[in-house]
Amino acid sequence: MIEARDLTVAFGGTVVARVPELEIRPGTIVGLAGESGSGKSMTALAVLGLTRHLGATLTGSVQLDGEELTGLSERRLRHIRGRRIALILQSPRAALNPTLRLSAFARRALVLHGVPRREADARLRSVADSVLLAPDVLERFPHQVSGGEAQRFAIALALALGAEYVLADEPTSALDVTVQAEVIALLRRVRDEHGVGMLLISHDLAVIDNLAEQTIVMRAGDVVESGDTKTVLGSPSDPYTQELLAAVPTIAEGP
Amino acid sequence: MSEPLLAARDLTVAYGRTTVVHGVDLDIPRGPHGVALVGESGSGKTTIARALVRLHPLAGGTIAFAGNDVTRLRGRRLLPYRRAAQIVFQDGEATLNPRMRIVDSVAEGLRVHRVVERSAVRERALELLADVGLDGDLARRYPHQLSGGQRQRVGIARALAVEPQLLVLDEPTSALDVTVQARVLDLIGRLREERNLAYVLISHNLAIVDRLCEDVAILYRGRVVETGSTAVVLRRPTHPYSQALRRAVPEIGTPLLVQPTRAGLDVSTSGCPYAPRCPLVADRCKEEAPLLREVEGVRVACHRAEEAVARVGSADGTPPQGTPPGAGDP
Amino acid sequence: MSDLAATPARPRAVALRLGHDPLALAGAIVVAAVMIVALLAPAIAPFPQDAGAAVHPLDALLPPSHAHLFGTDEVGRDIFSRVVYGARTSLRISLEVLAIAALVGIPLGAIAGYAGGLIDDAIMRITDVFLAFPALLLALALAFVLGPSVGNAAIAISITWWPWYTRLIRAQASTVASSGYVASARALGVSHARILLRHVLPNSVAPALVQLSLDFGGVILTAAALSYLGLGAQDPTPEWGLMVSQGQSLFTTNWWAVTFPGAAILLTAVGFNLLGDGLRTILDPRQALRDRGT
Numbered sequence: 001m002i003e004a005r006d007l008t009v010a011f012g013g014t015v016v017a018r019v020p021e022l023e024i025r026p027g028t029i030v031g032l033a034g035e036s037g038s039g040k041s042m043t044a045l046a047v048l049g050l051t052r053h054l055g056a057t058l059t060g061s062v063q064l065d066g067e068e069l070t071g072l073s074e075r076r077l078r079h080i081r082g083r084r085i086a087l088i089l090q091s092p093r094a095a096l097n098p099t100l101r102l103s104a105f106a107r108r109a110l111v112l113h114g115v116p117r118r119e120a121d122a123r124l125r126s127v128a129d130s131v132l133l134a135p136d137v138l139e140r141f142p143h144q145v146s147g148g149e150a151q152r153f154a155i156a157l158a159l160a161l162g163a164e165y166v167l168a169d170e171p172t173s174a175l176d177v178t179v180q181a182e183v184i185a186l187l188r189r190v191r192d193e194h195g196v197g198m199l200l201i202s203h204d205l206a207v208i209d210n211l212a213e214q215t216i217v218m219r220a221g222d223v224v225e226s227g228d229t230k231t232v233l234g235s236p237s238d239p240y241t242q243e244l245l246a247a248v249p250t251i252a253e254g255p
Numbered sequence: 256m257s258e259p260l261l262a263a264r265d266l267t268v269a270y271g272r273t274t275v276v277h278g279v280d281l282d283i284p285r286g287p288h289g290v291a292l293v294g295e296s297g298s299g300k301t302t303i304a305r306a307l308v309r310l311h312p313l314a315g316g317t318i319a320f321a322g323n324d325v326t327r328l329r330g331r332r333l334l335p336y337r338r339a340a341q342i343v344f345q346d347g348e349a350t351l352n353p354r355m356r357i358v359d360s361v362a363e364g365l366r367v368h369r370v371v372e373r374s375a376v377r378e379r380a381l382e383l384l385a386d387v388g389l390d391g392d393l394a395r396r397y398p399h400q401l402s403g404g405q406r407q408r409v410g411i412a413r414a415l416a417v418e419p420q421l422l423v424l425d426e427p428t429s430a431l432d433v434t435v436q437a438r439v440l441d442l443i444g445r446l447r448e449e450r451n452l453a454y455v456l457i458s459h460n461l462a463i464v465d466r467l468c469e470d471v472a473i474l475y476r477g478r479v480v481e482t483g484s485t486a487v488v489l490r491r492p493t494h495p496y497s498q499a500l501r502r503a504v505p506e507i508g509t510p511l512l513v514q515p516t517r518a519g520l521d522v523s524t525s526g527c528p529y530a531p532r533c534p535l536v537a538d539r540c541k542e543e544a545p546l547l548r549e550v551e552g553v554r555v556a557c558h559r560a561e562e563a564v565a566r567v568g569s570a571d572g573t574p575p576q577g578t579p580p581g582a583g584d585p
Numbered sequence: 586m587s588d589l590a591a592t593p594a595r596p597r598a599v600a601l602r603l604g605h606d607p608l609a610l611a612g613a614i615v616v617a618a619v620m621i622v623a624l625l626a627p628a629i630a631p632f633p634q635d636a637g638a639a640v641h642p643l644d645a646l647l648p649p650s651h652a653h654l655f656g657t658d659e660v661g662r663d664i665f666s667r668v669v670y671g672a673r674t675s676l677r678i679s680l681e682v683l684a685i686a687a688l689v690g691i692p693l694g695a696i697a698g699y700a701g702g703l704i705d706d707a708i709m710r711i712t713d714v715f716l717a718f719p720a721l722l723l724a725l726a727l728a729f730v731l732g733p734s735v736g737n738a739a740i741a742i743s744i745t746w747w748p749w750y751t752r753l754i755r756a757q758a759s760t761v762a763s764s765g766y767v768a769s770a771r772a773l774g775v776s777h778a779r780i781l782l783r784h785v786l787p788n789s790v791a792p793a794l795v796q797l798s799l800d801f802g803g804v805i806l807t808a809a810a811l812s813y814l815g816l817g818a819q820d821p822t823p824e825w826g827l828m829v830s831q832g833q834s835l836f837t838t839n840w841w842a843v844t845f846p847g848a849a850i851l852l853t854a855v856g857f858n859l860l861g862d863g864l865r866t867i868l869d870p871r872q873a874l875r876d877r878g879t
Contacts, residue, residue, distance in 0.1 A: 176295035337774035349765030
């Protein structure tokens, strides 16, 4: 389980994210909802110890299966990033090396995390299969694949590395709606069949509703509501959550 | 039936050697009226939007505005059309000159078309900004000093400055937070009524389309695959792609019933463009490209439209048929 | 580089940031000093006539002293006064050259980048032709035909200098031309001329401003080199390069004749360079993001 307590991310004197409590259990998805500036992305970066690269200060505790992550050396954190906790970003190609074919990129990542080369190829192929990525797509360069394909690759890589947890920051926001639906289905599969625990960050409440069992709503750095998704999005108690829900346009059914 | 405000016929647009829009027809009635162009990436919707306002050359087809052919007009003779048909782009930041105060950006159109006398330009620009909710000293700001929603409003104000009859809105709220989006949509709705505006709304968001547009055209790879009134098309989608689109929209309280398919499929070179992905694909579909035809109150480009309609409400998960309301919500 | 023009630079903000960069500040001080010296030359130079045709053969090659701070040259002229007036000469050449470079090069670049297509090709090919001229050979040719002088040196340098600005602006203008706000302006029906003036130029010119400040030093160096070779300023015009040329053979015996004008060249060029570098850092949009916070 990933457990964060009293997590605070600040730039100089300004606190940009304050999360008193966050628990991500294996095989469950926690949704982090909010608009821009809510601090949701910062929270994900804080879990992986990436906020220090931005010059931010971090207080509080983040524990991975009991091991404290805050204050760990970069060396130690690098073992954890990708291998135990994977990060999936909104722009799938942002994390890829434009000069490497996807398969080469994956191979390097796997080898870097201690997987023997021969096994790396086999693993990648089987995982690509489970995310329904055609094998020839793996031989392409990042600019030759679509956003949806790149995102599937990111998920596949996380699985190939054996990640137990995935932090997904707006994984579907840049995708077409039909592609988004498929990625949502894939993420469900990853949770159900591989037991991966996920932190799903999205501004789209419907996406969160479809994937997350627990939901945390953030606004301007603070958590305004958190709990069971059905309750938070079905009958929210916080006025901001209510405002968010009211603002979401829906297709009316019937007259 | 009165003549449409804008009639586009057989629009064909290319980027270099690649054709991205294949013979699209579009009719925009006089305002207040909204027509939506819905599609995903590669559908050609943004290209059509730019072509309609003569920002992108046509490889074929015609555009007639209020009965006049504007397809080949240039320079001075194009100016009246430029005034009559305006466009608001998706990203407010990129569409405003970073070195111009927003009041000057809004005033530019006023000056070019001499909408008001020189001495009254500044005052009118300030009025226009106030009308979209940006008053006081916000007017003297530069784009980077405003929020995304505010910049989008500036874009709308600038377009409305020249008093157009037709407004093309290219994904006007996609880049905005949902609460900001709601307010911009309210603004568009209000302006529509106040100014009898006719608009073409480009969006991938079916809910917004439902709210603001009476008619919708669904685009796939540069072709119209289904078109009709929003009330019918969104509630009883006929074309398999429309159905896939409708089914793919996540909603709170309703679980998404989508099976992931294999990614990396080839694009068809002949026949129906949707054939590689279509659950109802038959041999005929791969050889012969279907044309738009009337099927149960909508126009669909599908050889198997009748069977597709019958699938609505069945086990594949397409939302059940509801009684379509009288007209789309204004 | 293409982002450089995207940041609006307010003069006050720029000046403030300059203050925080010690090297740029040093450069700015040197540049300011040179300009003041040039402006107030008649007041600063103790022997202004020595910057003209006056000669004092009896006072030739006097070492630096209280009366002659930098000593005298081989015909007895006060070197300090000539160095001071030399600042005028150098700045004048730079201004002439860069004015032409900017007034010719920048508009051409803006038009080329905005128009694209055949116009772009035509302008760039003309630019390439001029880029192929080496300043030195051109100056030589001009000196041959028209006789060597400061004015002719300036012409020679100008001809070879403006194409760089066209290239610089064209790249930026091309980016701006495909931007959303230019598309919006076109959609509004704004004329090409107006788009160029109000949208393209203001947003393309930032890299050129940086280049201009760097080039001040560069032109001074080039002019000094030409004069040193005898192709530019001629005696008795006080020009630092010429003075170095005249004094170099005396280096071992009368070190002051070449050292002071040489130091002036060095100091001025370095000053302009530091200032230019500082400006480039300040106008870097990433710096602006850092200042704005996340």
